[in-house]
Amino acid sequence: MTDSQAGPPDLEYAAYARERLAAMPPPADPDAFALAYHLLQLAYLLVTDLETRIHRPRGWTLPGFRLMFKLWLLGPAQPVRLAELSAMSRSAVTNAVNTLERGGLVERRPVPGDGRAVVIALTGAGEKAVREAFAEQARREGEWFAPLDEAERERLTGLLIRILRERPALGSAR
Amino acid sequence: MTDSQAGPPDLEYAAYARERLAAMPPPADPDAFALAYHLLQLAYLLVTDLETRIHRPRGWTLPGFRLMFKLWLLGPAQPVRLAELSAMSRSAVTNAVNTLERGGLVERRPVPGDGRAVVIALTGAGEKAVREAFAEQARREGEWFAPLDEAERERLTGLLIRILRERPALGSAR
DNA sequence: GAGATATTGTTTCGGCCATAACAATCTCGG
DNA sequence: CCGAGATTGTTATGGCCGAAACAATATCTC
Numbered sequence: 470m471t472d473s474q475a476g477p478p479d480l481e482y483a484a485y486a487r488e489r490l491a492a493m494p495p496p497a498d499p500d501a502f503a504l505a506y507h508l509l510q511l512a513y514l515l516v517t518d519l520e521t522r523i524h525r526p527r528g529w530t531l532p533g534f535r536l537m538f539k540l541w542l543l544g545p546a547q548p549v550r551l552a553e554l555s556a557m558s559r560s561a562v563t564n565a566v567n568t569l570e571r572g573g574l575v576e577r578r579p580v581p582g583d584g585r586a587v588v589i590a591l592t593g594a595g596e597k598a599v600r601e602a603f604a605e606q607a608r609r610e611g612e613w614f615a616p617l618d619e620a621e622r623e624r625l626t627g628l629l630i631r632i633l634r635e636r637p638a639l640g641s642a643r
Numbered sequence: 644m645t646d647s648q649a650g651p652p653d654l655e656y657a658a659y660a661r662e663r664l665a666a667m668p669p670p671a672d673p674d675a676f677a678l679a680y681h682l683l684q685l686a687y688l689l690v691t692d693l694e695t696r697i698h699r700p701r702g703w704t705l706p707g708f709r710l711m712f713k714l715w716l717l718g719p720a721q722p723v724r725l726a727e728l729s730a731m732s733r734s735a736v737t738n739a740v741n742t743l744e745r746g747g748l749v750e751r752r753p754v755p756g757d758g759r760a761v762v763i764a765l766t767g768a769g770e771k772a773v774r775e776a777f778a779e780q781a782r783r784e785g786e787w788f789a790p791l792d793e794a795e796r797e798r799l800t801g802l803l804i805r806i807l808r809e810r811p812a813l814g815s816a817r
Numbered sequence: 818g819a820g821a822t823a824t825t826g827t828t829t830c831g832g833c834c835a836t837a838a839c840a841a842t843c844t845c846g847g
Numbered sequence: 848c849c850g851a852g853a854t855t856g857t858t859a860t861g862g863c864c865g866a867a868a869c870a871a872t873a874t875c876t877c
Binding site: 737 | 824827828
């Protein structure tokens with residue numbers, strides 16, 4: 470793993486790992502490894518970048534923004550609905566809403582017909598916050614994807630959607 | 644956002660959000676949004692799936708496995724090197740090593756020439772653990788990417804690498 | 818050599834997330 | 848009606864993560 474190409478260390482590592490895996494017997498799968506690695510690495514770098522450059526300086530977080538963005542598009546919604554839209558747990562929604570509520574960005578409202586349920590709604594401050602952060606984030610995403618032309622972006626998105634549509638069944642069974 | 648297509652809720656939401664963004668003025672960018680959304684969603688689902696199906700049942704975690712996998716390929720290494728290979732913070736490495744060390748999977752060794760430095764090395768149990776989990780994970784990654792043929796996988800990986808190579812400068816400046 | 822500076826690893830703090838257990842409430846079959 | 852079962856949201860508990868502050872050590876400069 471020489472540094473002769475002077476690429477980023479994570480990409481150098483990935484190339485080296487792929488080579489090593491190519492010399493191993495199945496079930497080692499160098500191509501699947503490379504795909505998973507670069508996918509996760511890009512997602513990690515993008516998340517970290519958006520978080521540190523846009524949301525943290527404003528005193529918020531990326532997960533909080535994503536939740537508020539959903540409320541902005543969909544209007545007030547129950548935690549259970551927000552959880553299934555994001556494919557995340559209800560408790561994660563509870564935690565995120567707690568943080569946002571402390572900041573005065575969202576509020577919980579009781580549901581008339583159902584004593585268990587709660588509806589989460591943006592406050593005025595939350596609506597302003599999500600509009601401002603959205604503009605910044607859209608700009609930054611544009612910078613990240615600038616290396617690809619329009620056709621390539623579309624092709625990349627299409628491939629990702631194919632995998633998401635055919636996603637393997639979840640659950641812990643083998 | 645009707646559920647007429649009966650697709651997964653997260654994909655339905657993404658399609659709806661893209662439509663809504665298409666009706667907004669710049670800097671709203673529906674294509675960049677869709678790309679970022681599907682990229683992050685797929686990464687999240689893949690991470691969660693590998694974690695819950697493979698690593699948690701064995702008593703470990705995916706981040707722990709990724710660190711051990713690096714040690715497996717590279718041999719003993721210093722935390723600072725592991726951190727830059729993963730583009731993550733040194734404190735995250737410290738935490739991960741603490742967890743792995745409690746489980747007897749890695750050990751810290753002093754560095755003869757340098758009183759500050761430490762080298763992280765796999766133990767025998769750690770080496771066995773990483774070999775077993777690697778086989779499982781490679782199989783599961785293969786299932787995730789099965790919807791794409793070989794050429795499509797390669798194209799997808801290539802597009803991801805293009806973005807990673809040209810990644811925008813980090814840092815908090817605007 | 819001695820002091821200023823840099824590097825390494827750790828600690829603290831707060832937020833994110835899942836799982837499991839729980840209380841409150843609703844629904845539905847008999 | 849009424850009790851079993853399902854649903855909703857919350858609360859522990861524990862791991863992950865970054866930023867910032869810190870102590871120990873190394874290096875560089877004069």
